[in-house]
Amino acid sequence: MFEVESYKGNREDNYNLLIKQLTSLLEGEPNPIANFSNASALLNQFLDRINWVGFYLMEEGELVLGPFQGLPACVRIPVGRGVCGTAAAQLKTIRVEDVHQFPGHIACDAASQSEIVIPMIDKGKLIGVLDIDxxxxxxxxxxxQQKLEAFVAALMTVYKG
Known part of the structure; x- marks a missing residue:
């Protein structure tokens, strides 16, 4: 049975504990949807001051909404469009201080002000992105950014695409 330990350390220690908890959740589970679902729930429980956390997964050349926590979201995002599509096209993390200043930002939730998107890459292939608003x-x-990239790296260690 998985138990969430409380986050009582500094931010870095708490992130390290989060990644340890993710690794425990992933152990022995090969299903990516189950793993992405638990990962988004774990991040939602861990992160404060967020209003959306989830995954967009590559499907037939575009990003398609996957497991998430938050309000209903945009279902399909073209690669190269918005923060998620740009991170997917560039295969690099994008951190946006003010989404209203980002060219082509896609406003799925008007309350969102900042965003971070981390690409998920397996064997050189883009699987999708982790998006947090x-x-x-x-x-x-x-x-x-550093710790969320490590979180995604831990998630990709069990990915069997």
């Missing part, structure tokens, strides 16, 4: 400008910093 916040109702607060400049919510995500360098530590968030």
């Amino acid at each position: 916040s109702p607060e400008k400049n919510r995500f910093d360098e530590l968030d």
Whole structure:
């Protein structure tokens, strides 16, 4: 049975505990949808000051909504469009302090002010992206980026696409 330990350390220690919890959740489970579902729930429980967290998965050349926590979202995003599509096209994390200043931003939730998107890559192939939105400008910093990239890397260790 999985138990969530409380986050009592500094931010870096708490992120390390989060990644340890993810690894425990993933152990022995090969189904990617189950793993993405638990990962989004774990992030939603861990992260404060966010209003959406979830996955967009590559399907026939575009990003399609996958497991998430939050309000209903855009279902399909073309690669190269918006923050998610740009991160997918560039195969790199994009951290946006103010989404209203990002050219071509797709507003699925008008409350979103900042965003971070981390590409998920398996064996050189884009699987999808992890997308996290916040109702607060400049919510995500360098530590968030480093640790969320490590979170995605841990998730990709069990991916069997």
